[in-house]
Amino acid sequence: MSTPLIWDDLRLFLAIARAGRMTVAARAVGLDQTTMARRLNALEAGVGSALTERSPRGIRLTDAGAALVAFAERMEAEVSAAAQMLGGRDAAVSGTVRLATPEAFGTYLIAPNVPALSARHPALQLELSPQSRMVNLINREADLAITLNRPPKGRVVARRLVDYRVGLYASKAYLAEHGPIDGLEQAAEHPFAWYIDDMLELPELRYLREISVDARPVFRSSSIAAQQAAVAAGLGLGMLHVFAAEADERLVRILPERVEIIRSYWLVMHADQQKLPRIRAVVDFLDELVAENRGDF
Template identity: 45%
Template sequence: MYDWNDLPFFLELSRRGRLISAARKLHVDHTTVSRRIAALEKNLNARLFDKSPRGYQLTDAGLRLLPFAEQMEAQSNQLYQEISGKDARLSGTVRLSAPEGLSAHIIAHHLGAFREQHPDIELELMAQSRRTSLSKREADIAITLARPDAGRVIAWKLCDYRLKLYATQDYLDHHPPITGTEDLSAHDFISYIDDLIQLPELRFLDLVIKDPHVVFRSTSVLAQYNAALDGIGLSVIHCFMANQEPRLIPILPEEISINREYWLVVHEDLRQVARVDAVCRFLTRLLKDQRQNMMES
């Protein structure tokens, strides 16, 4: 029989990925975390973690144990609240994967209110433009550009957003005038690196011009945004980003307008975990409040 007091050590190492980080959160020495994990693995007769240069990664057995441990943690918090009559403060770490532009220009700018309401929840924000595996627990929650069509996940649409073509006045002053889409072939463009695009929803430049003359490519939305501000070319940019920068001028705004969607996705085993639910509610409210900003140009 295993000691269920070992489970908090398992949970924290699964979230942190490193002994020292888990130990710091649990207020113990890292050797204590290592010893408790070893004891749990011995009692369960299963290896729960693989160690690599990137830290500790859950094995298949660890992934199977994780939802049960999280349910026990949630029930423990609920028991305290029901029996003591006190509100259990939500605590712990929640890892969120979200597109870079949304992360930097919307989510990160509205964390103050969330921190005031939930000061003991530590939010880890992975800003990226690749697929995130919730089944492998790369993140607890993901904001995606499309509804997932497989997996044990729960998803709902957060909002629509719009992208348009932008350039600076300095760029326009030093290049041929643009009066129609046929003029775009004489211009320089900023875009993603083609063979590193994982998501078809990011191939929006193809909708603007065939065979564009691309002078700068990056996997980073912020790098593309800053390159456009530096006047090196035309770029398809989120309206909610361009709205904050008066130097960016929309090009053919009535003709070039691309709509996309944001979806919130959470693994079904985590949907009722209190701290995860708190983050889901925060994101849902935030993107609802931002809907007009997402579509304006």
């Protein structure tokens, strides 16, 4: 006969599942690693099933562990809702939220505005993980994600956050030295900054072929921030995010009437976590950022 589940054990189990490492989870909940391991062993013994597989590379959930996470997150949401009702909205906004985003969105929009979120919710910890690949929320890689496409159906909820533009840019200094660029054929004669093709997992980022320019990349990087830095320093041309490039006074947009790519950002979250106060706080923060900067996108 299995032992009745206790919420505090499930709370610790959730910390382990999300962190992927016992040391990180222990630090997050304020316990030592030995105590965390003992509590996990007791939980597994109580439910009569292995919940994790442990190795030097970290902790991986078994099928039973992944199933228990879903139930534990629903309990977490209910406990947090009760705390919110009894203690007020902001009293329950604490803990850690890992947010995965495309690099430009995270670097140029979220990071500069984190002080406002921190001032509003001092007990909230935001972990920003800029990515240039697909993020799997089902596998607990993040609590929230900004993606470039709507994810397949599953235990997640998704909505379009905002459309954004990508344009062709060069630095003022580069154009002063090489002269104006008046057409696509002329643009193809200049060096480009671009991604490393075989490291580009997201098809939405393969837009260079869409602008009808036989580009000649002389610098490649998986980082769009590095590409923008190289273009701003006078390397040549680059396809940059308009909302980021327009804020850099060194850059000039080229052929805006002929070169413009439109993509979309999607906000994705676990269905079982969407009502948690810490998740709602970050979602509200993202919605406010987008609303305040919508004209830049």
